[in-house]
Amino acid sequence: MYNDTTLLLGLDGLAVDHVELDADGVRVVHVITADERTRCCPLRELVSASLKERVLTEPRDLPFGGDRIRLVWHKSWWRCRTLECPKRTFTETVPPVPARARLTTRLRQAAGTAVATVKRVVSEVAASVGLSWPVVHAAFTAQAAAVLPAGPAPVQVLGRPKYQVNPLTGKNEETVGRWHTGLVDVTGTQGLLDQVEGLAAADAAWLA
Structure with missing residues (x-):
């Protein structure tokens, strides 16, 4: 099942069935499931022999040979016959294409x-x-x-936009970040900590 085309595609658990060109000249790669473990119910880990239906999915993949390809996976839905199993049905999944992945x-x-x-x-x-x-x-x-890291380290000096006197109005005006506040670790090495819309809300949250 693992032919040369399958090895070139390199998606573990999937085998290339055939390749064709669509009306736009795009290569359409039809793949099938090549891993029997995909028939195991993810909850009960029992192999199913009860096929529910066959479906087609088209997960996006990397370009191949410099061109985009259409990947068409011919996969199956299976039934779990274990009475206690709440899942009832499940679809085949492989590590390169997790469940519900597009x-x-x-x-x-x-x-x-x-x-x-x-x-x-x-x-x-x-x-x-x-x-x-x-x-x-x-x-x-x-x-x-x-x-x-989950959060920044303690900050000694919190930086925010600069102000200067406008020579025409005599008022202090913000020289940068008029619509957003960029907060930085001035004396540390963490750089930009946050960038939020507005001014007062950002100061209040960080100072608190």
Whole structure:
């Protein structure tokens, strides 16, 4: 089942059945489940022999050979016949495509890395891999959350926008951040701590 095309695609647990071109010239890669463990009920861990139905899903994946591809997974819904099982039915899942996922884990990882490590702009990454801005940003924040501490260390000096006297009006006016407040660790090494809309609310929350 693991032919050369399957090895080239490299999605563990999935095997390439065939590849075709659609009307737009996009390569459509049809894959089937190649891991018998996907027939085990996730709650009871018992192998099911009761097929409910076959379905098609199209999780987004990385471009291949420089071009985007359409991944079509021919998968199955199974019944769990254990009377005590509350799940009743379940669908096949593999690590590269978790349950209810609309894109592969490697595509999500690549999108997040492009922003977090390569320092590319979210909108640029989204356009290059065919994803929306919120999806790419969520992938980036997930990677950041995994390596950043849960909260900032104690801050000795909290920085905020600067003010100076307007020579025309004689009044103190904010010179930066008129619509947003950027709060920074002035004497420490943590850099930007927060950026929120407005001024008073940001000060009150952080000083409290």
